[in-house]
Amino acid sequence: MPYELIAVLMFSTMMLMLFTGQRVFGAIGFVAVIAAVLLWGDRGGYDLGFSAIIKVMRWYPLLTLPMFIFMGYVLSESKIADDLYRMFHVWTGGMPGGLAIGTIGLMVLISAMNGLSVAGMAIGATIALPELLKRNYDKLMVTGVVQAGSSLGILVPPSVVLVLYAMIARQPVGQLWLAGAVPGLMMAAMFILYIYIRCRITPELGPTLTEGERAEITHAEKMRLLRAGLLPIAIFAVMMVPFLNGWTSLVESSAIGAIAAFLAAVLKRRMTWRVFETTIRQTLGITCMFMWIITAALAFGAVFDGLGAVNAIESLFTERLGLNPWVILILMQLSFLVMGTFLDDTAMLVIVAPLYVPLVGDLGFDLVWYGILYTITCQIAYMTPPFGYNLFLMRAMAPPEIELRDIYRSIVPFVFVMVLALALVMIFPQIALWLPGIVYDL
Amino acid sequence: MRLLRMYVAAVDRMNYGLGRLVMFGIFILMGILMWSSISKVFFNPSLWTLEMAQFVMVAYFVLGGPYAMQMGSHVRMDLIYGALNPRRKALLDSVTVLVLIVYLGILLWGGIDSTRYSFQYGGERSSSAWRPYLWPIKVTICIGIFLMLLQALSELAKDILFLRTGTPLRHQNEEQGDAL
Amino acid sequence: APSIARAQEPIRWRFQTYAGAALGEEVTKPIIDYINAASNGEMEIELFYADQIVPTGELFQALQRGTIDGVHSDDDSMASPTPLRQFGGYFPFATKHILDVPVLFNQYGLAEIWDEEYSKVGVKWLSAAGQDPCNFNTTREITSVGDLDGLRLYTFPTAGRFLSQFGVVPVNIPYEDAEVAVQTGELDGMAWSGITEDYTVGWADVTDYFLTNNISGAWIGSFFVNQERWEELPDHLKQLVMAGIEAGHTYRNQWYWGGEARLRARGDKLELRSVPAAEWAEVENAAKEFWEEVAQEGEVHQKVVSIFREYNDVINQAGPPYTF
Numbered sequence: 001m002p003y004e005l006i007a008v009l010m011f012s013t014m015m016l017m018l019f020t021g022q023r024v025f026g027a028i029g030f031v032a033v034i035a036a037v038l039l040w041g042d043r044g045g046y047d048l049g050f051s052a053i054i055k056v057m058r059w060y061p062l063l064t065l066p067m068f069i070f071m072g073y074v075l076s077e078s079k080i081a082d083d084l085y086r087m088f089h090v091w092t093g094g095m096p097g098g099l100a101i102g103t104i105g106l107m108v109l110i111s112a113m114n115g116l117s118v119a120g121m122a123i124g125a126t127i128a129l130p131e132l133l134k135r136n137y138d139k140l141m142v143t144g145v146v147q148a149g150s151s152l153g154i155l156v157p158p159s160v161v162l163v164l165y166a167m168i169a170r171q172p173v174g175q176l177w178l179a180g181a182v183p184g185l186m187m188a189a190m191f192i193l194y195i196y197i198r199c200r201i202t203p204e205l206g207p208t209l210t211e212g213e214r215a216e217i218t219h220a221e222k223m224r225l226l227r228a229g230l231l232p233i234a235i236f237a238v239m240m241v242p243f244l245n246g247w248t249s250l251v252e253s254s255a256i257g258a259i260a261a262f263l264a265a266v267l268k269r270r271m272t273w274r275v276f277e278t279t280i281r282q283t284l285g286i287t288c289m290f291m292w293i294i295t296a297a298l299a300f301g302a303v304f305d306g307l308g309a310v311n312a313i314e315s316l317f318t319e320r321l322g323l324n325p326w327v328i329l330i331l332m333q334l335s336f337l338v339m340g341t342f343l344d345d346t347a348m349l350v351i352v353a354p355l356y357v358p359l360v361g362d363l364g365f366d367l368v369w370y371g372i373l374y375t376i377t378c379q380i381a382y383m384t385p386p387f388g389y390n391l392f393l394m395r396a397m398a399p400p401e402i403e404l405r406d407i408y409r410s411i412v413p414f415v416f417v418m419v420l421a422l423a424l425v426m427i428f429p430q431i432a433l434w435l436p437g438i439v440y441d442l
Numbered sequence: 443m444r445l446l447r448m449y450v451a452a453v454d455r456m457n458y459g460l461g462r463l464v465m466f467g468i469f470i471l472m473g474i475l476m477w478s479s480i481s482k483v484f485f486n487p488s489l490w491t492l493e494m495a496q497f498v499m500v501a502y503f504v505l506g507g508p509y510a511m512q513m514g515s516h517v518r519m520d521l522i523y524g525a526l527n528p529r530r531k532a533l534l535d536s537v538t539v540l541v542l543i544v545y546l547g548i549l550l551w552g553g554i555d556s557t558r559y560s561f562q563y564g565g566e567r568s569s570s571a572w573r574p575y576l577w578p579i580k581v582t583i584c585i586g587i588f589l590m591l592l593q594a595l596s597e598l599a600k601d602i603l604f605l606r607t608g609t610p611l612r613h614q615n616e617e618q619g620d621a622l
Numbered sequence: 623a624p625s626i627a628r629a630q631e632p633i634r635w636r637f638q639t640y641a642g643a644a645l646g647e648e649v650t651k652p653i654i655d656y657i658n659a660a661s662n663g664e665m666e667i668e669l670f671y672a673d674q675i676v677p678t679g680e681l682f683q684a685l686q687r688g689t690i691d692g693v694h695s696d697d698d699s700m701a702s703p704t705p706l707r708q709f710g711g712y713f714p715f716a717t718k719h720i721l722d723v724p725v726l727f728n729q730y731g732l733a734e735i736w737d738e739e740y741s742k743v744g745v746k747w748l749s750a751a752g753q754d755p756c757n758f759n760t761t762r763e764i765t766s767v768g769d770l771d772g773l774r775l776y777t778f779p780t781a782g783r784f785l786s787q788f789g790v791v792p793v794n795i796p797y798e799d800a801e802v803a804v805q806t807g808e809l810d811g812m813a814w815s816g817i818t819e820d821y822t823v824g825w826a827d828v829t830d831y832f833l834t835n836n837i838s839g840a841w842i843g844s845f846f847v848n849q850e851r852w853e854e855l856p857d858h859l860k861q862l863v864m865a866g867i868e869a870g871h872t873y874r875n876q877w878y879w880g881g882e883a884r885l886r887a888r889g890d891k892l893e894l895r896s897v898p899a900a901e902w903a904e905v906e907n908a909a910k911e912f913w914e915e916v917a918q919e920g921e922v923h924q925k926v927v928s929i930f931r932e933y934n935d936v937i938n939q940a941g942p943p944y945t946f
């Protein structure tokens with residue numbers, strides 16, 4: 001059987017297995033090891049799955065995952081981000097859709113503290129969402145806001161996704177992080193603009209705080225709450241300053257960030273036994289989920305490698321189809337978007353990026369810029385059904401009046417905004433490359 | 443039936459206990475990385491921290507895996523699955539769980555082979571300057587995969603019991619998003 | 623006749639090299655291409671780079687089992703279970719130039735020892751050759767032996783063990799991750815190669831200084847094959863494989879010899895630094911003790927070390943160009 005056919009067969013079997021609703025890591029891992037055993041039998045078939053665990057062990061940036069997950073839960077469970085939310089609440093509550101806009105602002109700050117979207121999701125769903133619903137915000141609007149806003153966590157530095165991309169594409173982490181900053185802020189601004197316009201046209205979607213409520217908030221109170229913004233800045237600094245100065249490594253810095261968040265919660269007397277227990281239990285659960293999926297995806301990727309799928313895809317695009325580089329790039333992004341509906345971001349990264357990245361480089365595109373395109377695609381993947389972490393969270397945490405249908409519908413306008421952002425960064429690479437260019441003097 | 447019930451009770455209790463213990467491992471990981479930073483800034487960097495952290499992380503997610511399965515943390519794509527009633531879910535699960543069992547079985551096969559190797563030739567050691575023996579971590583991984591396999595079988599047993607008796611046994615808080 | 627041979631299914635091997643894709647392009651791929659082209663369709667070797675099929679630490683067992691059919695690596699980084707492990711890669715100050723390696727193997731008897739030790743563990747050793755010296759490329763300047771203190775370096779296990787007495791902290795990560803590890807602060811640089819490799823794989827982009835002093839004049843690396851696969855091979859293909867490997871040795875001799883000179887003289891990414899020879903002698907003397915220490919570890923160790931001693935006596939008597 002030709003290798004391309006095997007590759008296609010593997011992919012379609014995996015999709016099918018995923019649709020049965022079996023645990024994702026089981027579905028991916030099963031296809032990988034069965035394909036390996038059928039292809040290579042006792043000559044390399046059966047030990048490929050286990051080898052992947054050793055690869056996970058040696059892939060040191062993965063150590064940041066449990067740290068950032070822990071940090072996310074500390075911030076959300078201990079409610080030390082509450083003040084932060086109230087800060088935005090009082091400062092932006094006066095404008096149409098102001099609380100939703102404030103939520104986006106909150107998400108940007110959370111994103112600067114954490115390298116994943118877990119923190120934003122947990123905080124958005126537990127703190128912002130109930131508050132917004134209580135104030136009669138449109139449920140579709142707020143559900144979408146929380147999902148879209150939290151996805152900024154992987155684009156705004158620090159970002160774990162970009163570190164993993166850096167390892168696969170062999171591109172400088174520092175440049176990638178800086179490249180994510182402006183597109184991240186731009187996307188946040190686009191979300192805000194969208195919310196503002198929608199709520200100007202249909203004020204019922206996002207009612208402003210009442211006069212009475214606003215009158216209750218004193219100027220002193222406003223100023224006091226502004227100080228809440230110091231917490232994320234402090235955590236960001238404690239984590240990033242030693243890293244940027246080369247005193248600590250990335251992995252060490254993520255641990256420092258986790259410890260800093262934990263100590264902040266203890267000092268603010270928010271670390272009760274219940275919070276503590278939930279935090280470490282959830283950290284274990286999420287870490288296990290991620291790591292088992294990565295393990296399975298690495299095995300899948302190794303089979304693909306063994307099949308020489310890289311060369312097959314490259315020759316298909318360039319020689320056999322003879323396509324223009326831009327057409328190939330757009331096709332690749334489209335295929336990423338489609339795969340993103342089924343696969344999780346790390347699985348996409350491990351399975352598909354090793355196939356695409358060398359091709360993108362050969363076509364003459366900048367791989368730092370492509371890393372940003374890839375990350376935005378992952379953000380979209382977080383929200384698009386049937387498989388998306390943000391979707392899962394929403395379903396679990398959303399109050400009963402929000403139905404599955406609402407969750408699916410809520411993401412539509414935000415996905416449009418994100419695709420628009422993707423297109424903008426594609427057409428104007430300088431949006432991503434300007435900042436690293438200045439800092440690194442390229 | 444009684445045997446199945448006893449199996450489920452025993453495996454679930456064991457993996458629950460282990461998971462509750464392993465869950466504190468996050469602090470060991472933090473401690474190692476913190477020590478790594480401190481020693482690097484104030485003294486001479488340690489030889490062993492990065493590798494030790496990697497061992498701890500693998501042990502953490504491999505041994506914690508079965509408990510995570512009990513909690514329902516291992517996500518599913520539930521476009522179709524999510525819409526099914528509990529009975530159909532159990533029915534579908536009791537078939538597709540075989541996929542999981544096969545995967546874990548082959549993982550274990552490779553794991554045992556690699557572990558056996560790590561005892562040969564005077565003991566396989568890591569290529570670092572610290573040169574730790576590798577069998578402890580490999581044995582740990584194999585135990586973890588084996589417990590994962592037992593847990594997968596327990597999930598199957600729970601589905602069978604549910605289909606036979608109609609009383610749900612599965613962890614009541616097994617909710618996809620509970621984990622997230 | 624060729625037509626009969628071509629009608630058969632080609633013999634397929636899966637081959638993994640220690641090198642990442644960029645370096646593998648020069649050090650391993652030409653050999654594989656040569657064999658594939660010259661075999662007239664009878665052999666098809668698929669080449670995989672560092673960690674692609676199996677992680678480097680698992681490479682040897684994978685070769686024994688037949689997961690991988692062939693390997694290009696040094697004994698040290700592939701965690702060879704033989705007593706030869708420490709002598710592959712960079713055994714401190716064992717060699718001065720790239721040609722010392724084939725001379726040691728073919729004229730001083732290392733080849734027989736390698737052949738014997740690997741057949742004991744079920745692997746066919748084919749051929750060894752030299753490559754680049756082991757210099758340092760770092761983000762921090764090294765101008766004295768004291769500057770090594772506290773450096774976190776990506777290096778070979780044995781070189782790391784040797785260097786740790788000078789305060790070096792050896793770090794063990796996958797080859798392809800080393801470049802990013804400098805950027806994430808996990809590493810201060812590498813003690814892994816000469817300057818040619820630094821430029822080829824991109825390490826010159828992430829580090830600033832190149833130390834011209836080395837701790838060994840040439841990397842010792844070999845080609846290995848799974849024993850059964852080798853026995854299955856018809857004689858003419860065995861010849862062909864060996865010829866391809868020899869051709870590769872010749873190519874690498876030139877590539878490294880020319881590259882080391884050109885990039886030191888004309889390269890613009892790394893600034894050269896040197897520790898005065900008199901001071902570096904401290905490191906060289908430490909290596910003598912290290913040899914003695916290793917020789918005590920067993921009979922085979924003893925034999926290999928005595929060959930290194932013998933050869934070094936000869937070149938020291940001969941003087942330059944053998945001793946720079």
Ligand code: NA
Pocket residue numbers: 110111112113114115116152153154155156157158159
């Ligand atoms: Na972030």
Ligand code: NA
Pocket residue numbers: 340341342343380381382383384385386387388
């Ligand atoms: Na998705």
